[in-house]
Amino acid sequence: MKTLLLFNFFGPEMLVVFFAILLLFGGKKIPELMRGLGKGISEFNRARSAVEHELKEGMKEEERKKAIPKADEGEA
Numbered sequence: 001m002k003t004l005l006l007f008n009f010f011g012p013e014m015l016v017v018f019f020a021i022l023l024l025f026g027g028k029k030i031p032e033l034m035r036g037l038g039k040g041i042s043e044f045n046r047a048r049s050a051v052e053h054e055l056k057e058g059m060k061e062e063e064r065k066k067a068i069p070k071a072d073e074g075e076a
Contacts, residue, residue: 025033 021030
């Protein structure tokens, strides 16, 4: 069974990719590109955390709503 591995680069392949990036963007642009990439990843992680938190809060609220009628039924 063959497995498709994306980004499975080693030694010579990495050098070719590095030099291609260096030729395309130049040495002075690479730090700026990496900084932008880092900010993008950071923003993505913040948004993912916010959505995860919102989902957990929604689930907790739903559990609370289900628990309240059961408590009220016992009193009647």
